[in-house]
Structures are given as structure tokens and as C-alpha cells.
Amino acid sequence: MADSTGLRPRPLPQPTPETQHFWDGTKVGELRLQRCIDCGTVYFPPRPVCPGNSSSDVEWFVASGNGSLLSYVINYRPHPSFDGPYAIALVKLDEGPTMMSNIVDCPQTPEALVLDMPLEVTFENHGDIAIPLFRPKGS
Amino acid sequence: MTVAIVGAAETTELGKIPDLSQIQLHADAALNTLADAGLQAKDIDGVATAGESPIAIAHYLGIAPRWVDGSSVGGCSFMLHVRHAAAAIEAGYADTILITHGESGRSGVGRGGGGGGRASLPAQFEGPYGGMGPTTMFTIGVLRYMKQYGMTHEQLAMVAVVQREWAGMNPRASFRDPITVEDVLNSRMIAYPFHLFECCLVTDGGGALILTKAERAKDFPNRPVYILGSGESVESPMVSQMKDLTSSQAFRIAGGEALRSAGISHEDVDHLMVYDAFAHLPIWGLEDLGFCERGEAAGFIEDGNTRPGGKLPLNTNGGGLSYMHSGMYGMYALQESVRQMRGTAPAQVPDAEISVCLGVGGMFAASGCIVMTNQQP
Ligand SMILES: [Zn+2]
Numbered sequence: 001m002a003d004s005t006g007l008r009p010r011p012l013p014q015p016t017p018e019t020q021h022f023w024d025g026t027k028v029g030e031l032r033l034q035r036c037i038d039c040g041t042v043y044f045p046p047r048p049v050c051p052g053n054s055s056s057d058v059e060w061f062v063a064s065g066n067g068s069l070l071s072y073v074i075n076y077r078p079h080p081s082f083d084g085p086y087a088i089a090l091v092k093l094d095e096g097p098t099m100m101s102n103i104v105d106c107p108q109t110p111e112a113l114v115l116d117m118p119l120e121v122t123f124e125n126h127g128d129i130a131i132p133l134f135r136p137k138g139s
Numbered sequence: 140m141t142v143a144i145v146g147a148a149e150t151t152e153l154g155k156i157p158d159l160s161q162i163q164l165h166a167d168a169a170l171n172t173l174a175d176a177g178l179q180a181k182d183i184d185g186v187a188t189a190g191e192s193p194i195a196i197a198h199y200l201g202i203a204p205r206w207v208d209g210s211s212v213g214g215c216s217f218m219l220h221v222r223h224a225a226a227a228i229e230a231g232y233a234d235t236i237l238i239t240h241g242e243s244g245r246s247g248v249g250r251g252g253g254g255g256g257r258a259s260l261p262a263q264f265e266g267p268y269g270g271m272g273p274t275t276m277f278t279i280g281v282l283r284y285m286k287q288y289g290m291t292h293e294q295l296a297m298v299a300v301v302q303r304e305w306a307g308m309n310p311r312a313s314f315r316d317p318i319t320v321e322d323v324l325n326s327r328m329i330a331y332p333f334h335l336f337e338c339c340l341v342t343d344g345g346g347a348l349i350l351t352k353a354e355r356a357k358d359f360p361n362r363p364v365y366i367l368g369s370g371e372s373v374e375s376p377m378v379s380q381m382k383d384l385t386s387s388q389a390f391r392i393a394g395g396e397a398l399r400s401a402g403i404s405h406e407d408v409d410h411l412m413v414y415d416a417f418a419h420l421p422i423w424g425l426e427d428l429g430f431c432e433r434g435e436a437a438g439f440i441e442d443g444n445t446r447p448g449g450k451l452p453l454n455t456n457g458g459g460l461s462y463m464h465s466g467m468y469g470m471y472a473l474q475e476s477v478r479q480m481r482g483t484a485p486a487q488v489p490d491a492e493i494s495v496c497l498g499v500g501g502m503f504a505a506s507g508c509i510v511m512t513n514q515q516p
Contacts, residue, residue: 013263014256016160016249023263045264045380049166051201054179056170071283071384074331075275085331088268088275090283090379100265100379110331115286131267 008081012129019046021060026130031121033063033095044097065121067093067134074108087113091134105135142225146176150241160249160258164241165196178235185233186373187224188240189216194504195260196239198375203388205396206233207371207505231400261377273416274338275330276502280384281419282332287385288434290422292332294441296323298418299336299460301446306457308447308486313340314461337418339459339468346470348477353516364480367493368401368510370394378502387499389506390427394497397508398428401493405430409491410479411451412472414499415458421445424497425453428508452488455479469498473509480513 015023022045025032035042036050037057049056072089079086087108091099104122106112118137123130148171150156150164159167165188173179185206186193193209196202208223210216217238224236243250249258256262270276284290300320306312318336326335356363372392375381382388398405405428413424425436430451439445445453456462456475463471476494478484494511 010269011262011266012257013267014258015263016163016258017158018160018163019260019263045260045377047166047199048163049170049200051180051199053181054170054173054200071280073275073279073282073333074328075269075271076328076330077271077274079269079271082269085328086269088270088279090279090384098379100268100270100377102268115282 007124007126008083010081010126010131012126012131015129018048022046023129025060025062026123026132027125029123029130031063031065031093031132032060033093033097034058034060042096044093044099063093063095066137067091067099067119067121069103069113069115069117069119070098071115072103072113074110074113084108089113089134091119099132101132101134103135104133105139142228144221146172146178148172148175155245156243157246157248159243161241161243162191162195162199162249162260164243165191165239166199166241168241169196169200169237169239172237172239180237183235183237185224185227185236187217187220187236187238189220190240190242192376194373194501195376197373198377198380199260200237202237203372203374203392204233205370205372205392206236207373232396259376265377265379271330273502274333276378277417278330278333278419279378280381284385284419284422285332288437290434290437292324293320294437295332295337295418295422296320296334297437297441298415298421299323301440301443302415302421302454302458302460304446305452305455305486306461309457309462310485312457312462313342314457333417336460339416339464340461342463342465344463344465344471346474348470348473362481362513363515364477364511364513365516366509367403367512367516368397368399370396370398370400370508371506372396373500373505374503376501376504378504381503385423386433387423387427387503387506389503390424390497390499390508393506393508394424394428394495397495397497397510401510403493403510407493408451408495410455410476410488410494411445411453412456412476412494412496413454414468414472414497415454415460416464416468416499418460420499421453421458423503428495428497447486452486452491455484455486455488469500469507472496472498476509476511480511482513 038055041052119134187208189211370393
């Protein structure tokens with residue numbers, strides 16, 4: 001149960017033109033975010049317009065991959081992609097945005113999953129798509 | 140009052156556009172229209188669309204609307220939106236409304252049932268992580284609230300205990316036997332920190348309402364219940380993208396507008412319904428409506444303020460936790476507010492004159508709020 005997120009099939013995303021850069025990044029081990037050149041807002045999920053000031057003058061950049069555990073639930077109902085109870089987590093990235101993910105290399109228990117613990121990104125390859133997951137930093 | 144169209148534009152390109160998804164076609168048209176009007180998205184306070192959800196459009200563009208219309212009746216939906224928008228502006232529900240359309244009809248990029256299938260943003264950025272619907276998504280911010288404000292597991296369980304007290308007075312409630320905090324915490328774990336008794340029921344049922352002009356209301360057999368105020372909003376189609384996990388922007392906007400348009404203060408409210416799909420929703424509702432300061436609603440419930448005989452009777456039918464929950468529970472919350480205003484509720488609040496009914500859509504994605512009274516305005 002420590003790592004319940006092995007290579008079982010997951011519902012995989014289908015990129016769109018506006019999110020392709022993100023999914024191209026995960027395949028080469030990069031977590032890419034977007035930043036507004038006009039107002040500096042860093043935002044997620046990807047879209048070619050800044051939600052802060054409607055500017056289309058935006059760029060993507062490679063994020064640090066560092067974040068912290070913002071919140072989570074541990075699901076106890078059976079799911080075809082997971083063995084036993086598993087956490088669905090929200091990760092606060094150091095650059096500001098929040099992402100949903102799973103926490104790997106960590107027991108899926110309230111004792112091990114401590115809010116605000118530092119996390120780092122890792123990627124799980126599923127052929128054409130790599131999914132960003134997070135693990136305790138330095139694990 | 141007359142209402143005018145002050146911005147109009149189409150997408151930058153027309154024809155075959157395989158490099159834009161359907162939601163981006165909405166956005167492209169919207170941005171061109173904003174530019175045409177010399178406005179930014181933050182100047183918009185009303186959103187209408189069909190084909191995509193107005194929730195998705197508002198969040199994508201960074202709009203926090205106080206009026207929303209997702210009427211979807213086929214190709215003429217946008218004529219309806221114009222009409223609804225004109226009425227809304229005349230009523231003061233919104234000042235500046237954006238109506239969008241975008242459709243990847245030929246290329247089929249990010250298209251499908253308003254959600255875009257596996258290409259929608261929720262499917263791409265939440266779908267892979269094992270969510271099991273509301274039990275795992277509605278609940279995901281609660282640990283953050285508990286850390287931020289010190290709410291205990293026992294206080295969360297107390298929400299279910301108090302609502303069971305109300306259900307015990309209601310012969311139509313699904314669950315009527317009294318329960319304790321220990322019973323709640325010993326019930327099966329569904330999605331930590333939520334136990335079975337902190338999750339709503341799954342039942343069958345229905346409800347309906349008929350509205351007419353107030354001046355005709357006395358011609359009908361039952362005591363009229365007047366609409367005193369209302370509000371609406373949306374935030375994000377993804378719970379992971381809420382601005383603050385511990386508070387609902389849609390609750391704050393919809394609830395604030397409802398109380399403001401009703402011209403009432405919190406002290407005027409005799410009865411409150413907060414759509415309780417899970418035990419934390421009444422806590423969010425009490426705070427986002429302004430009945431409690433942030434972080435204080437769990438204690439407010441624990442102290443007995445919302446139970447029978449308390450100063451703010453809440454979810455008096457037993458709520459989604461004990462009365463019934465068919466999936467779209469908002470209708471049942473409205474029915475209980477009507478019963479309380481008619482004076483016919485099984486657990487009737489004595490002399491209640493004003494009821495506030497706060498609904499939620501999706502996982503804090505949307506909200507509507509209605510203020511009712513039995514006093515002729
Ligand atoms: Zn910006």
C-alpha cells in the first residue's frame with residue numbers, strides 16, 4: 001500500500017492545442033506553468049489567456065517541481081486504478097498555482113501525510129502521456 | 140430602461156481551426172468582443188453560454204460573475220441569453236454581461252457534451268488521480284480548513300448529529316433515529332476524514348414549484364411565499380482550482396447578492412437552509428453567508444445554535460444527511476423553505492417570517508441563493 005500508484009491503467013488526459021505544451025513537458029520530465037508577461041500572474045491549468053487581466057501575452061516556463069501538501073482525502077472505496085485506500089491530494093506549487101495529484105513513495109495514512117509537508121514532482125509514464133505525481137521531498 | 144449591445148465580435152478565424160479547442164474558441168471570441176468594447180474580463184459581471192458550461196467559461200477567463208445563464212436549448216440558445224440578459228440588467232442582477240459561443244464543429248477539438256470528454260480541463264488535470272465523484276472531490280479541502288481553524292473531527296460529526304435531531308421530527312425523513320458523535324465517527328470511512336454519516340443519502344424523489352405575479356398570489360389556495368431576494372454565481376469547474384479551499388467564492392457572491400437584494404440583515408433571518416451534500420457544507424455556508432466569522436461556524440453548530448430551539452434553525456427537514464438526497468437536492472431545500480414560510484413544516488419554526496435557502500452546484504462550482512418571506516413585500 002506504500003506505493004499504490006504503480007502502473008495500473010489510469011483515466012488518461014487527451015491534450016488540446018492549448019495544453020499540449022504542458023503534456024510535452026511532462027514527457028521530458030518538466031513541469032511547465034504559464035506566466036503573464038503583462039502582469040506577472042502565474043496560473044494553471046494551461047490556457048493562452050491570463051485570468052488576471054485578459055492578456056494573451058503569456059509564456060510558459062519550467063517550474064521548480066517543488067510544492068507542499070495543501071489538502072487531501074484518502075479514498076476508501078474501490079477504484080480500478082488503485083490498491084486499497086489511496087490519497088487524492090492538492091499540491092500548492094512554490095510558484096503559486098495548485099494542482100491535483102497523488103502522493104507516492106509515502107504511506108497513504110493521515111500520520112504520514114502531514115499538511116504542508118514539502119513535496120517534489122515525479123512523472124509516471126503511460127506511453128504517450130506522462131502524469132505528474134508528487135513524493136515527499138528528498139525521499 | 141433600455142439595454143444595448145456594446146461589444147460584438149467573432150473568432151479571429153472562421154472555417155477550419157484545428158489548433159484551437161472548443162473552449163478556446165469561446166475564449167477567442169470573448170477576447171475579441173472585450174477588445175471591441177474596450178473592456179477586460181474583470182469588467183464583466185454576468186456570463187451566459189451554451190455548448191460549454193458557463194462555469195468553465197467564467198473560470199477560464201477569470202470572471203467572478205453575479206449572474207449566470209446556461210440555458211441550453213439548441214441553436215437559438217443565444218437569443219434566449221440576450222433576452223435573459225436584458226431582463227437581468229433591467230432588474231439590476233448584472234451590469235455588463237458577456238454571451239459566448241464557440242464550437243469545434245468541423246475539427247472536433249476538445250468537443251463533447253459541454254465537458255469535452257477526456258480533453259476537458261477537469262478530465263486532463265483532475266481525472267487521472269482517482270477521484271470518485273463528490274465523496275472525494277467535495278471533501279478534499281476539509282483537512283485544510285481543519286488545520287487553518289482548528290476544527291475537530293468531533294465538531295464535523297456534530298453537524299450530522301444536529302441534523303438528525305431535526306430529521307427525528309420529520310415523518311418523511313429517511314433516517315430518524317438519534318445518533319451521537321461516537322456513532323458518526325464509528326460509521327464506515329468513505330474518504331478520510333469523512334465517515335458514512337457525514338455523507339448525504341442517495342435516494343429517489345422529486346419536487347416542483349409554481350411562481351406567478353405577487354398581485355395574483357392571494358387568489359391561490361395556499362399561503363403565498365414571496366421571493367424577497369436572490370443571487371447566483373459560479374467559480375471553477377475544478378475543485379482543485381478554488382481560490383480558497385476553506386471558503387466558496389460562489390457562496391459569497393450568490394449569498395451576498397441575495398441578502399443585499401432582499402434588503403435584510405442577518406438578524407432578520409428566521410430560518411436557513413444550506414445544501415448539505417456533506418457535513419462541512421453548512422459550515423462553509425454559515426461563514427460565506429456571513430452568519431459566522433471565518434473559522435467559527437463549527438463552534439456555532441456545536442453550541443446548539445442551529446438545533447431545534449436554537450437561534451438559527453438550519454436544515455430543518457434533516458437535510459441531505461438525513462432527510463433525502465436524490466442527486467440534485469436543491470429542490471428539496473427550496474421545498475422546506477416554502478413549508479417553513481407557509482407554516483406547514485413538520486418541524487415548524489414558530490413565527491418564522493424570512494427564510495434563506497443556499498444551494499450548491501458541482502463541487503463548490505456554482506451557487507444559487509433565494510430569500511423567501513411570508514410577509515407581503
Ligand atoms: Zn495578466
